[in-house]
Amino acid sequence: xxxxxxxxxxxxxxxxxxxxxxxxxxxxxxxxxxxxxxxxxxxxxxxxxxxxxxxxxxxxxxxxxxxxxxxxxxxxxxxxxxxxxxxxxxxxxxxxxxxxxxxxxxxxxxxxxxxxxxxxxxxxxxxxxxxxxxxxxxxxxxxxxxxxxxxxxxxxxxxxxxxxxxxxxxxxxxxxxxxxxxxxxxxxxxxxxxxxxxxxxxxxxxxxxxxxxxxxxxxxxxxxxxxxxxxxxxxxxxxxxxxxxxxxxxxxxxxxxxxxxxxxxxxxxxxxxxxxxxxxxxxxxxxxxxxxxxxxxxxxxxxxxxxxxxxxxxxxxxxxxxxxxxxxxxxxxxxxxxxxxxxxxxxxxxxxxxxxxxxxxxxxxxxxxxxxxxxxxxxxxxxxxxxxxxxxxxxxxxxxxxxxxxxxxxxxxxxxxxxxxxxxxxxxxxxxxxxxxxxxxxxxxxxxxxxxxxxxxxxxxxxxxxxxxxxxxxxxxxxxxxxxxxxxxxxxxxxxxxxxxxxxxxxxxxxxxxxxxxxxxxxxxxxxxxxxxxxxxxxxxxxxxxxxxxxxxxxxxxxxxxxxxxxxxxxxxxxxxxxxxxxxxxxxxxxxxxxxxxxxxxxxxxxxxxxxxxxxxxxxxxxxxxxxxxxxxxxxxxxxxxxxxxxxxxxxxxxxxxxxxxxxx
Amino acid sequence: xxxxxxxxxxxxxxxxxxxxxxxxxxxxxxxxxxxxxxxxxxxxxxxxxxxxxxxxxxxxxxxxxxxxxxxxxxxxxxxxxxxxxxxxxxxxxxxxxxxxxxxxxxxxxxxxxxxxxxxxxxxxxxxxxxxxxxxxxxxxxxxxxxxxxxxxxxxxxxxxxxxxx
Numbered sequence: 031x032x033x034x035x036x037x038x039x040x041x042x043x044x045x046x047x048x049x050x051x052x053x054x055x056x057x058x059x060x061x062x063x064x065x066x067x068x069x070x071x072x073x074x075x076x077x078x079x080x081x082x083x084x085x086x087x088x089x090x091x092x093x094x095x096x097x098x099x100x101x102x103x104x105x106x107x108x109x110x111x112x113x114x115x116x117x118x119x120x121x122x123x124x125x126x127x128x129x130x131x132x133x134x135x136x137x138x139x140x141x142x143x144x145x146x147x148x149x150x151x152x153x154x155x156x157x158x159x160x161x162x163x164x165x166x167x168x169x170x171x172x173x174x175x176x177x178x179x180x181x182x183x184x185x186x187x188x189x190x191x192x193x194x195x196x197x198x199x200x201x202x203x204x205x206x207x208x209x210x211x212x213x214x215x216x217x218x219x220x221x222x223x224x225x226x227x228x229x230x231x232x233x234x235x236x237x238x239x240x241x242x243x244x245x246x247x248x249x250x251x252x253x254x255x256x257x258x259x260x261x262x263x264x265x266x267x268x269x270x271x272x273x274x275x276x277x278x279x280x281x282x283x284x285x286x287x288x289x290x291x292x293x294x295x296x297x298x299x300x301x302x303x304x305x306x307x308x309x310x311x312x313x314x315x316x317x318x319x320x321x322x323x324x325x326x327x328x329x330x331x332x333x334x335x336x337x338x339x340x341x342x343x344x345x346x347x348x349x350x351x352x353x354x355x356x357x358x359x360x361x362x363x364x365x366x367x368x369x370x371x372x373x374x375x376x377x378x379x380x381x382x383x384x385x386x387x388x389x390x391x392x393x394x395x396x397x398x399x400x401x402x403x404x405x406x407x408x409x410x411x412x413x414x415x416x417x418x419x420x421x422x423x424x425x426x427x428x429x430x431x432x433x434x435x436x437x438x439x440x441x442x443x444x445x446x447x448x449x450x451x452x453x454x455x456x457x458x459x460x461x462x463x464x465x466x467x468x469x470x471x472x473x474x475x476x477x478x479x480x481x482x483x484x485x486x487x488x489x490x491x492x493x494x495x496x497x498x499x500x501x502x503x504x505x506x507x508x509x510x511x512x513x514x515x516x517x518x519x520x521x522x523x524x525x526x527x528x529x530x531x532x533x534x535x536x537x538x539x540x541x542x543x544x545x546x547x548x549x550x551x552x553x554x555x556x557x558x559x560x561x562x563x564x565x566x567x568x569x570x571x572x573x574x575x576x577x578x579x580x581x582x583x584x585x586x587x588x589x590x591x592x593x594x595x596x597x598x599x600x601x602x603x604x605x606x607x608x609x610x611x612x613x614x615x616x617x618x619x620x621x622x623x624x625x626x627x628x629x630x631x632x633x634x635x636x637x638x639x640x641x642x643x644x645x646x647x648x649x650x651x652x653x654x655x656x657x658x659x660x661x662x663x664x665x666x667x668x669x670x671x672x673x674x675x676x677x678x679x680x681x682x683x684x685x686x687x688x689x690x691x692x693x694x695x
Numbered sequence: 696x697x698x699x700x701x702x703x704x705x706x707x708x709x710x711x712x713x714x715x716x717x718x719x720x721x722x723x724x725x726x727x728x729x730x731x732x733x734x735x736x737x738x739x740x741x742x743x744x745x746x747x748x749x750x751x752x753x754x755x756x757x758x759x760x761x762x763x764x765x766x767x768x769x770x771x772x773x774x775x776x777x778x779x780x781x782x783x784x785x786x787x788x789x790x791x792x793x794x795x796x797x798x799x800x801x802x803x804x805x806x807x808x809x810x811x812x813x814x815x816x817x818x819x820x821x822x823x824x825x826x827x828x829x830x831x832x833x834x835x836x837x838x839x840x841x842x843x844x845x846x847x848x849x850x851x852x853x854x855x856x857x858x859x860x
Contacts, residue, residue: 129721665741666744685747695754695757
């Protein structure tokens with residue numbers, strides 16, 4: 031037999047102005063099961079909570095209904111108070127008679143009747159409430175970071191500095207990502223390598239960071255606090271433990287004309303290579319597609335010259351399983367390549383700009399490599415076609431970005447700033463050159479950003495033309511840029527030596543495949559989705575997985591670093607306890623009724639439903655039923671409404687409770 | 696029906712809402728001190744995906760004259776896709792109700808986000824006015840009553856059967 035206590039709050043005058051609280055208390059007191067009913071001016075105040083606690087003990091109450099404001103406001107407060115008085119917190123319910131009653135009605139009679147009914151509904155509901163123990167899940171205090179760009183590096187260092195082990199996985203042979211490719215960074219023009227490489231070395235030397243380069247995520251199983259991640263270590267053909275990084279193999283390799291992806295394919299590398307001299311780890315990789323030994327079975331020069339005997343042509347891909355408790359996804363971005371129209375993609379190419387056909391039409395990242403001191407030209411701005419210095423250079427912004435008709439409607443955010451930087455770098459290196467920029471708007475929000483942009487015009491003499499370019503074509507060794515200046519309203523034609531396109535930022539290729547392995551959601555462009563655009567910007571909707579950097583949307587370096595540190599802070603919050611506590615509002619399967627149709631499994635957006643075999647003592651399979659993993663379940667209850675045999679129940683929102691509420695009306 | 700009687704009829708409206716969007720939207724209507732008819736009773740669910748069509752039938756059986764189901768806008772679901780499941784489910788369920796002979800004007804589905812206090816007021820007010828003009832919904836209630844009466848144990852046959860156990 032339940033002994034329900036009902037507490038009606040006046041909320042100062044907020045409720046009592048339109049609801050006759052004494053009458054509600056009296057009416058509710060007569061309801062079956064209610065053994066105590068009272069009203070108080072401020073239930074949430076200290077004396078109010080004490081009134082509740084004392085009543086529970088003195089009246090031996092078993093269930094509590096607090097009729098006050100919205101449960102979204104004070105449910106936690108009262109559940110805590112109830113728990114302090116020795117009752118299970120989930121035996122306390124709130125009736126919302128403020129937001130849903132007193133504040134929205136003026137007629138006191140109507141509001142009082144409605145309030146009584148609302149309380150009555152909750153009284154019937156609370157009778158069916160069960161004791162729910164808090165669910166605890168053990169936490170493996172190791173973290174996986176996917177992606178070794180600046181986001182992954184920052185997150186890994188922050189977590190590792192807190193004393194937790196980090197597994198950092200990078201697809202390329204070296205960490206560093208796109209930031210290592212940049213020449214200088216806005217708005218301070220400090221050299222990217224100078225600020226990046228020390229961090230890369232920190233990662234390599236950190237005792238708590240386990241680095242997997244040239245590796246990919248193969249499989250992710252488990253749930254928050256308890257993931258099992260299978261990592262594929264691609265065969266490097268070089269033994270990492272033996273290699274000293276002397277580099278003799280690279281100098282002797284006869285294949286010297288392979289376009290280097292790190293240099294945007296304008297620089298060359300050997301078949302056994304490190305992508306750039308400052309690579310971490312400084313262990314070469316053999317590019318098997320281009321190596322003579324793999325193609326013909328002859329050569330093997332690198333093996334012969336290697337002193338420590340590190341070159342191993344027989345090496346195989348390896349699978350490694352790492353248990354982790356949290357995952358930070360920092361896979362970064364890729365640039366929109368405008369010459370090709372991706373198959374089956376709604377994104378249309380930019381054939382009219384001749385990218386890929388005219389050699390001196392390059393993208394922003396290629397310009398970075400040209401301007402970089404460690405780049406293929408040693409920092410000189412030279413045309414890829416003939417190696418001459420361009421005297422007239424045209425930058426075109428918003429290539430791909432903000433072009434709804436071309437398939438991408440978002441702004442890539444960093445292009446305005448990096449184009450301003452490019453005009454400066456160009457002016458610093460080619461003193462008698464002239465830079466033109468075609469732009470739609472200059473978007474420069476950020477600390478010292480607008481000043482930087484103004485400087486490119488006022489001090490570095492870049493000519494900004496508001497308008498877009500319609501066509502580019504080759505004329506002799508010049509590129510004719512046909513555009514419009516909408517500020518003056520004239521057509522503009524510039525004979526340029528080189529054209530730099532600020533192409534859109536897109537997620538890494540295959541981003542959606544990784545998302546499917548991780549079970550996280552992504553938008554129509556394949557950027558990963560955060561749990562809440564404003565209030566949970568670094569968490570995925572899938573518990574235990576966090577986002578950092580441009581894999582979530584275009585970002586500049588400071589923003590990426592901030593988000594990476596934020597993701598690290600979220601991981602550390604998770605790791606601050608040995609056991610993870612969570613609300614016990616999860617689905618539970620009644621195995622006796624379950625027929626194993628797994629309709630619930632199909633509708634579960636979280637993959638929380640597993641198949642469980644029930645066997646007799648001899649080990650014979652009786653049936654396969656559904657099992658909801660309480661660590662993964664988010665408590666939406668879609669499975670329950672779907673279950674044809676009504677064999678799965680969401681604790682806290684059972685059919686019994688809901689029907690009781692409806693019947694109370 | 697006499698005009699006076701119609702004027703005094705106050706419909707009962709039951710609203711099944713999700714906690715993240717519509718419940719919060721209704722809270723916002725409260726904090727903004729908007730006014731709407733007091734006929735609606737709100738039942739909170741974690742997600743519209745949890746709302747079983749049986750609840751709607753049960754509500755009609757218990758004397759509800761109108762039912763409102765409301766959740767997050769498509770794509771905004773706190774639980775990724777619960778509202779899509781709900782949308783599909785109710786698309787089918789409406790057909791069934793139509794077949795059974797329920798006037799679909801009594802059953803309203805809507806998306807009200809946590810920021811749309813005004814829309815909540817509008818939806819509730821519209822539904823209340825609509826159902827008020829339609830008069831009470833009696834069919835399901837009468838059926839339930841019949842069921843209840845026929846289930847009474849005081850018929851001689853039943854009494855005999857019980858005695859024989």
